[in-house]
Amino acid sequence: MTRCSGISRVLAAGAAAVVSTLAFHMPSRAGFTPEQLAGFEVTHLRGEVNAVLPKQKVIEVIDPEGHLEIVTVGIDMAPLRLRKGDRVDVSLLDGLVVDLERSTATTLSFDREDIIMPMDMGPLKKGMRMALASGTARVVKVSASDRSLSLMGPLGGIHNLDVVMPSGDDLFPALQAGDLVDFRLIQPVAVGIDRIATAAATAGASTSQPLLSSRADRRTSLKAELLEAFELSQVQGTLLQYEPDQQVMELKSPYGHTLLITMGGGLKTAGVRNGDEVIVDVLDGLVVDLSKGSASSLSFNREDVILSEDFGEVRKGARVAMGTGTAEVVKISEEDHELSLRGPFGGVHNLDVRPGLNGDPLAQLKLGDFVSFRSIQPIAIGIRPAR
Structure with a gap:
């Protein structure tokens, strides 16, 4: 399991939490720089649609690992006519940490703020909705060589995130699994969605990967x-x-x-x-x-x-x-x-x-x-x- 990351897992679990988190809207300044945006990477993901909010330009996707991911959609959703249960291939800009500090808090927290792009920034266009998230989370995985980490939030979800190169003191090399951190991040943004006709793959049966090999050493x-x-x-x-x-x-x-x-x-x-x-x-x-x-x-x-x-x-x-x-x-x-x-x-x-x-x-x-x-x-x- 490498960077299982590359994909940002949002801090959301359960329908009530999802609705309140997705529907929150407060247009504001972008709050990040073109240099930080350059740290984004386009990743291609296959998953199943769990919820669609056309007015908020947001979808919730169940990813291949079985947990929920909230994705802001940066393209016109109307022609897609997405519904719950649709299987989709999503091209998205991965979640990106733009601020990270060691936390003095003892509890986990999460807040989300919707923003409206004030200018064109690569595939993100002026007027497009994006989402910033901030709060306190626990580090559950650290990959030092590629500056990615996984954070667990208060609702049990996981963020797999890239950490942009900071301008000041670099906390990343000192991080360990179990640390609590205060963070600010840009949540994933979909820049392309294709519906696929294939049925969802069934989770493998009652068998599991063998703990020991049946072959001779x-x-x-x-x-x-x-x-x-x-x-x-x-x-x-x-x-x-x-x-x-x-x-x-x-x-x-x-x-x-x-x-x-x-x-x-x-x-x-x-x-x-x-x-x-x-x-x-x-x-x-x-x-x-x-x-x-x-x-x-x-x-x-x-x-x-x-x-x-x-x-x-x-x-x-x-x-x-x-x-x-x-x-x-x-x-x-x-x-x-x-x-x-x-x-x-x-x-x-x-x-x-x-x-x-x-x-x-x-x-x-x-x-x-x-x-x-x-x-x-x-x-x-x-x-x-x-x-």
């Missing part, structure tokens, strides 16, 4: 250049089960789905039990082979390998899980080389795609494509109880 080495493409992240979640002898754990992330993590060896796990809230330092999952496929069904195979030499902070003899199979593309972030794949068990895998893959497949893909892939699953290099 084999010894292998990983190319050193792969390490450069890995991203070091901190993620806070609930430990569902772990097998210290097998060097593998299963974590329930703040987004509600499970994450299989292999343990890089030498981890101090004394006193860690199932059900504990923990913070894990991970090398995020990485796609090393990717090609557009002709398959119309999803598949997954897992193979455990034992490292025959050190791989960065992962020691020789550590178990690493390799995943292969076919999956559906549900989110594309070309600029950050990130991809979200829906697998056969209903889960969504947020992965980095190693730059330099033959044919630059990321640029050739679109939402809904089936791909064949080979990936290294996340590797834990540290674990400790959450505060």
